[in-house]
Amino acid sequence: MNIIFHEKFYETYDSDPAAAPGRMEPIMRELKKYPHYKFIAPLPAEPKDILRAHSARHIENIKRDDIVYTMAHFFWYQCFFRLNKCMIAIPPFL
DSSP: OEEOOOOOSSOOOOGGGGGGGSSSHHHHHTTOOTOEEEEOOOOOHHHHHHHTTTTTHHHHHHHHSSSHHHHHHHHHHHHHHHHHHHHHTTOOEE
């Protein structure tokens, strides 16, 4: 299985419990126990790809917070990567 993950995902980017400090460490410890899992680091998404899913206005709103904008770029990349890879049957896990 391919797992798309970036070290930035350890960072806290919001006050929501889903973004709480320490949320990723137990998950990653468990996943790393399986040597057949392949970890793939995402790259930031291209602006043209982001605009395929979101309005320019929405993107400008996200840009107001550097941390959220950086995280969003990696998340958007994951979405596009996952969709493209699913089309050719490579199973990723987000």
